[in-house]
Amino acid sequence: MKKILFMSSIALTHGEINEQRAFLAKFLQLYKNGYSVLGFDELNVFFNVNMVRHFAQENFIFNKLLQYGRLDEKFTRIVKDSIEEHEVFLDEFRQLAATADKIKRGEEEITLELLKKYELVAWALTKHAQLEDVVIFEEVAARLGDKICASIDEELKKL
Numbered sequence: 538m539k540k541i542l543f544m545s546s547i548a549l550t551h552g553e554i555n556e557q558r559a560f561l562a563k564f565l566q567l568y569k570n571g572y573s574v575l576g577f578d579e580l581n582v583f584f585n586v587n588m589v590r591h592f593a594q595e596n597f598i599f600n601k602l603l604q605y606g607r608l609d610e611k612f613t614r615i616v617k618d619s620i621e622e623h624e625v626f627l628d629e630f631r632q633l634a635a636t637a638d639k640i641k642r643g644e645e646e647i648t649l650e651l652l653k654k655y656e657l658v659a660w661a662l663t664k665h666a667q668l669e670d671v672v673i674f675e676e677v678a679a680r681l682g683d684k685i686c687a688s689i690d691e692e693l694k695k696l
């Protein structure tokens with residue numbers, strides 16, 4: 538049996554992305570029905586702390602794939618696109634957090650609009666993670682081999 542720790546760590550975080558998207562859909566519904574929902578601080582920990590680390594780990598893996606994976610042009614483009622999308626997402630997450638910081642209590646319409654934006658970004662992130670799972674991570678172990686995968690496990694502990 539191959540022992541590649543990072544595959545389960547990535548799968549776990551992709552599962553959390555799905556959960557976050559489902560939570561946000563529920564929050565949005567609750568908020569529309571007049572209930573208070575979790576504050577933006579909690580959401581921002583997920584998007585601006587957890588996801589920052591996740592993207593750093595993926596970028597590290599994807600760069601190894603670009604370096605050692607003997608990828609054809611099409612696969613290379615997919616991997617590079619995914620790395621570039623991480624930057625776009627991080628920018629969006631920062632903007633959402635900045636907007637959340639400015640919202641005052643009682644500004645219900647702006648809060649609702651912002652919750653909708655968080656939900657949209659969570660949907661986009663879910664799609665992004667699905668593509669990574671189906672197209673990229675399916676191939677990682679076979680293309681990199683056990684030795685490089687084991688070294689990635691060691692390196693990721695430091696990120």
Ligand SMILES: [Fe+2]
Pocket residue numbers: 551591595665666669
């Ligand atoms: Fe991912």
